Amino acid sequence: MTEDQSNNLLNEKARQAGVVRRIVLIILGICILAAAGIGLGGFLYIHSTLKPVDAKSDKTIQVEIPIGSDGTAIGSILEEKGLIKNGTIFRYYVSVKNVEGLQAGEYRLSPSMNVDEIISALKKGKVMKEAEITFTIPEGTWMQDITKTIAGVTAFEEKAVNKKLHDKKYIKELIDKYSILEPVVLEDEVRHPLEGYLFPARYDYYEEKPKLASIIEKMIERMQSHMVEFSDQLQDKDYTVHEVLTLASIVEREARQAKDRPIIAGVLFNRLEKGMRLEVDPTVAYAIGEHRYMTSFDDLETESPYNTYRYKGLPPGPIASPGLDSIRAVLNPDENNYIYFYARPNGEVIYNEEYANHKKTQEKYRSEWEEAKDE
Known part of the structure; x- marks a missing residue:
């Protein structure tokens, strides 16, 4: 290569390098402007959301x-x-x-x-007036017990409360009003249409004689307001709100300690993925319609779509009112390989991957339940 050719080659490389630098600078400039535009747009949007909805409004x-x-x-x-x-x-x-x-x-x-x-x-925090009616629904409460609670603190008889909670025309109106309610709640196999949808919490009513509908709907509104928190996670799941609340209600009835909720949720999903029956005792008690301290072998034979020892998949609907921790557990289950779990009376839960080990756990600790029952 001659000296002239060498110089020309160097000049060409320098020219190409200059072009590349200019392109990089142009691209970098575009990126900076785009980022600035996005940032400015975001700032303006957030700033606008902090302003009054209607600055000229005179209503309260x-x-x-x-x-x-x-x-x-x-x-x-x-x-x-x-x-x-x-x-x-x-x-x-x-x-x-x-x-x-x-x-x-x-x-x-x-x-x-x-x-x-x-x-x-x-x-x-200036409250308009003292609450006329106050009651608390604990997490994991059955619909029949919620009915008794409402009747116990209001002028409504238990029969009237129960009738309203099962009025199909009224339920259809609620389905149109609240997005978390789905037509599935009115299917024949569902025992209580609103089971699982009345959020467990303390409720204060300031009217001297609140309407029964306002009592019920405040509880649904509370559940709906909390479910907004999980809207993004719900979109990522293959499960409907009804199914999530059904699973969460099972977790609520099974787990006594917060740490166990996501683990138990993981076990339930593992069983479902393997096509196994869920085989959880709280669904048997719900199928029978009576709270059970222990589940007997005769109980397991109860004929009901809620009996997960007899039928695969989820029961027709929730079996209680789940709290936020149980809902979170279902939406964020622990990833594990456990298929079985056994709860001891002291609250400890023992998890196993193999049935043989689970059987040994049952045999080892089952007597504890008998002893605790007699105390």
């Missing part, structure tokens, strides 16, 4: 913030009432600002208030 809206509500639940309630633009942004806003002390109670708020003004009002 009565809203109740239940005891125990977190940022997610409060955001959902405020968005549903038309008081804020985005419940999710509200949740992140109060979290980033480290807002504390939002009080439960009943408020009169206006769409003309911005988010900071609403937060200020909620921090004052």
